[in-house]
Amino acid sequence: MDIQTNRLDRGFYRYQAEFEEAALRVLRSGWYIMGKELSEFEERFAGYIGAKYCVGLGNGLDALWMAFRILGIGKGDEVIVQGNTYIASVMGITINGATPVFVEPDEYFNIDTSKIEEKITDKTKAVLVVHLYGQASQMDKVVDICKKHNLRLVEDCAQSHGSAYKGKVTGTFGDIGCFSFYPSKNIGAFGDGGAIVTDDEDIAKEMRILRNYGSEKRYYNKVVGTNSRLDEIQAALLKVRLEHAEEMNKEKQDVAAEYDKKINNPLIKLPGVREGADHIYHQYVIRCKRRDELMAYLKDRGISTIIHYPIPPHLSEAYEYLGFKKGDFPVTEACADEVLSIPMFNGITEEEVKYVADVLNEFK
Numbered sequence: 001m002d003i004q005t006n007r008l009d010r011g012f013y014r015y016q017a018e019f020e021e022a023a024l025r026v027l028r029s030g031w032y033i034m035g036k037e038l039s040e041f042e043e044r045f046a047g048y049i050g051a052k053y054c055v056g057l058g059n060g061l062d063a064l065w066m067a068f069r070i071l072g073i074g075k076g077d078e079v080i081v082q083g084n085t086y087i088a089s090v091m092g093i094t095i096n097g098a099t100p101v102f103v104e105p106d107e108y109f110n111i112d113t114s115k116i117e118e119k120i121t122d123k124t125k126a127v128l129v130v131h132l133y134g135q136a137s138q139m140d141k142v143v144d145i146c147k148k149h150n151l152r153l154v155e156d157c158a159q160s161h162g163s164a165y166k167g168k169v170t171g172t173f174g175d176i177g178c179f180s181f182y183p184s185k186n187i188g189a190f191g192d193g194g195a196i197v198t199d200d201e202d203i204a205k206e207m208r209i210l211r212n213y214g215s216e217k218r219y220y221n222k223v224v225g226t227n228s229r230l231d232e233i234q235a236a237l238l239k240v241r242l243e244h245a246e247e248m249n250k251e252k253q254d255v256a257a258e259y260d261k262k263i264n265n266p267l268i269k270l271p272g273v274r275e276g277a278d279h280i281y282h283q284y285v286i287r288c289k290r291r292d293e294l295m296a297y298l299k300d301r302g303i304s305t306i307i308h309y310p311i312p313p314h315l316s317e318a319y320e321y322l323g324f325k326k327g328d329f330p331v332t333e334a335c336a337d338e339v340l341s342i343p344m345f346n347g348i349t350e351e352e353v354k355y356v357a358d359v360l361n362e363f364k
């Protein structure tokens with residue numbers, strides 16, 4: 001057998017007719033940027049998440065840095081974020097000149113809320129919470145801390161579309177929820193895409209201005225903006241994805257339940273789920289002390305896996321200037337050394353899931 005970590009083609013073919021109809025509709029319309037597909041998608045996505053406003057953007061990284069720009073967080077300010085995140089979360093903070101302050105993760109790979117307060121200084125302006133791999137973070141604790149210390153709260157929901165904590169959907173807990181529609185995300189476009197959601201009318205309005213060269217009215221530019229727009233084809237295709245979002249998340253949860261049931265190798269730790277948290281399994285991430293050996297063993301048996309992420313941001317070359325060294329964040333570093341994402345995608349077959357589990361169970 002040959003099993004890839006992800007198979008985007010299967011997600012396409014399942015709804016092929018709907019996707020092709022949507023793409024052709026836009027191609028034939030003669031209107032390709034900032035039209036009714038986008039405004040309809042924004043309205044429906046806001047409704048899906050349960051936020052008042054959604055603003056479509058070019059990608060998830062833009063959603064992050066533009067969020068901090070609008071909140072006025074930049075040079076001289078500190079933003080708290082978990083150490084074991086995708087580098088884009090950190091770049092979202094540093095693009096505006098703010099400094100990331102790393103906190104170790106808990107056993108669910110999300111920010112360890114018991115370690116946030118010790119990192120707060122008089123420069124701290126915000127917490128960026130990342131619902132990593134699709135599991136909602138411990139939001140009641142995060143919200144309490146932000147309220148108590150008067151901090152802004154931004155959510156990186158690039159991996160958590162529709163995932164909730166105690167019934168409240170991620171992206172609605174703080175000032176701004178940031179989403180990516182990169183093709184492999186749980187709601188994925190067929191190219192780049194992103195969005196923010198918010199309940200604050202002014203933030204939504206400023207975001208619309210910022211994404212379009214800082215202009216509200218054509219050729220009248222209020223601020224130095226950027227070009228970050230979700231185009232009509234992507235918006236139309238995302239409307240199709242959105243219609244099927246619940247069934248697609250559910251399918252991944254069912255696959256995860258099968259893995260949970262079938263994998264029983266004491267050398268492998270399965271991803272736990274916190275009480276009250278949803279997990280939509282953007283990734284199904286196992287841990288193993290002999291991870292690199294396990295990865296090669298799986299490869300030899302036709303199973304591809306990925307490490308999310310092999311180098312934590314504090315040790316990446318890009319962030320050398322922050323002055324961290326190996327050993328500064330041992331929990332984060334242990335994640336980087338031990339995590340492995342196994343095949344998890346819409347359209348994976350029962351036979352494939354069983355094969356992956358069987359092969360994992362035979363690892364000695």
Ligand SMILES: *Cc1c(COP(=O)(O)O)cnc(C)c1O
Nearest residue numbers: 059060061086088089158180182
């Ligand atoms: C994918 C991702 C991003 C960035 O999204 P892009 O659309 O690729 O820019 C940010 N944060 C996290 C956690 C992600 O997984």
